[in-house]
Amino acid sequence: MMYHLKALGKMQRRAAIWILGAFKTSPSYSIEAIAGLVPIKLHLQKLGGRSQLQAHKLLPNHLVCSLIDPQSSVFTSQNLIHLNFLTNQQHSLIKSHLVDMANRFNKSFPSFIPLHSEFSPGLRIIDNFSDHILFNICDKEKDNKHCAHQLDKLALESSSSSFTAIIASDASIKNDVATFISHTHTYNRPIIKTIYHTVYVTSTEVELFAIRCGINQVLNLDNMSKVIVITDSIHMARKIFELSVHPYQVQSAAILSDLRKFFMHHENNFIEFWECSSCLKWHLHNEVDKETKTFNLIPLFLCKISWDFSKKSKSNAILKVWKMTFQASNLKGNQFLDLLDDDNNIIELSYVKGGLWLKTFGHSNSLCARATRAITNHTPIGEYRLAFFPGKEFKCLCGIYPIESRRHILHECGRFNGYWNLRRDSLSHFVMFLVTNPGASTFPDILV
Numbered sequence: 001m002m003y004h005l006k007a008l009g010k011m012q013r014r015a016a017i018w019i020l021g022a023f024k025t026s027p028s029y030s031i032e033a034i035a036g037l038v039p040i041k042l043h044l045q046k047l048g049g050r051s052q053l054q055a056h057k058l059l060p061n062h063l064v065c066s067l068i069d070p071q072s073s074v075f076t077s078q079n080l081i082h083l084n085f086l087t088n089q090q091h092s093l094i095k096s097h098l099v100d101m102a103n104r105f106n107k108s109f110p111s112f113i114p115l116h117s118e119f120s121p122g123l124r125i126i127d128n129f130s131d132h133i134l135f136n137i138c139d140k141e142k143d144n145k146h147c148a149h150q151l152d153k154l155a156l157e158s159s160s161s162s163f164t165a166i167i168a169s170d171a172s173i174k175n176d177v178a179t180f181i182s183h184t185h186t187y188n189r190p191i192i193k194t195i196y197h198t199v200y201v202t203s204t205e206v207e208l209f210a211i212r213c214g215i216n217q218v219l220n221l222d223n224m225s226k227v228i229v230i231t232d233s234i235h236m237a238r239k240i241f242e243l244s245v246h247p248y249q250v251q252s253a254a255i256l257s258d259l260r261k262f263f264m265h266h267e268n269n270f271i272e273f274w275e276c277s278s279c280l281k282w283h284l285h286n287e288v289d290k291e292t293k294t295f296n297l298i299p300l301f302l303c304k305i306s307w308d309f310s311k312k313s314k315s316n317a318i319l320k321v322w323k324m325t326f327q328a329s330n331l332k333g334n335q336f337l338d339l340l341d342d343d344n345n346i347i348e349l350s351y352v353k354g355g356l357w358l359k360t361f362g363h364s365n366s367l368c369a370r371a372t373r374a375i376t377n378h379t380p381i382g383e384y385r386l387a388f389f390p391g392k393e394f395k396c397l398c399g400i401y402p403i404e405s406r407r408h409i410l411h412e413c414g415r416f417n418g419y420w421n422l423r424r425d426s427l428s429h430f431v432m433f434l435v436t437n438p439g440a441s442t443f444p445d446i447l448v
Helices: 002-020 028-035 040-057 063-068 088-093 097-105 144-159 203-219 234-239 249-265 283-294 307-328 352-361 365-376 382-388 406-411 427-436
Strands: 133-136 164-174 177-186 192-199 226-231 270-275
Touching (some): 002 365, 028 307, 028 352, 028 365, 040 063, 040 307, 063 097, 133 234, 144 164, 144 226, 177 203, 192 203, 203 226, 203 234, 203 307, 234 270, 352 427, 365 427
Parallel strands (some): 133 270, 226 270
Antiparallel strands (some): 164 177, 177 192
């Protein structure tokens, strides 16, 4: 096992060097961090944790479900191979992926129902009632006033119709407690407010449940022919009609069942989804947005968590270990240059879209290579040559300092423009220094 980890680690190290243009002597931990690559051991732990959740995607009559799920359709009291029949001592002796899968399986509530009739080809809502569904997305090229004007016009037209209902929904999460609220506006009726709380779910799941509650409230009213949903998560609304297997199928199936009855009741029944960003502060949606943020609850009782939240929490735990190991150990190298972001905080590790380092200088191959070499201090300067090639010249060309060090180049050397000082140790200023001084952190024969 250790041999395979080493082989994979070497492979990932070569990839990081190739991505960044770093020297082969660069510390693996530092170049992986800059490239946004999680150390291979932690990455395998993350993949292993996700694979344990895949049992939720299996059909109820699958053999694995019969071993780990007492509610399985093939589970019987005579099923002596079921993990529930193991004693505590046997559980402690068994170190199996199946046992870990069972533990995580029973801590999560069901999210997948791929065989539900609403997802059967030919019977799906999108197959039979596609002309009854409409999505309106804000034009990013136009300003917020234009979007607000469209929504105002929509609200004005709907307020004069007794057959139209507007649902404004939103959600927020604090301390792992989710609050989702929907306001239903109908002609000549008081606003119907729906408030729910739940724990250990992701924001996407909460947004979808808020839409579900709003739609359910409207469809229980009499003489409704048009439903308008205002949400800041239009991508989540599209999940309702998505054909692939996804962890929100339980919510989607409930919404689709309600909409099927609604569409079949009359051929002119219709539903629209309108995108309304929270930053737009449109009055109907802004009221809901403010209410969701006023709650600050703390969970008191243990309960099951969602499939999506379980996956997210595992990824966050792996990321936390990576950050702690990077800051507390010497694996990143003693010469690693800790830089700050634009908020004057030390740059945190991330694998999302390559991390902050590559977002800042990854657009240029030469700049990326120079920045990486300077940050790790494995760059063609006298200090590096003195450590790895003692026979080479290590004096600075300015003639003032005996050793050409990174600190000397950044703060003192007269050959470079002074765009760097101790009070401006941010990544953006560091990149500005390299752009302004194309000869910094490059080979002497390239100097102009």
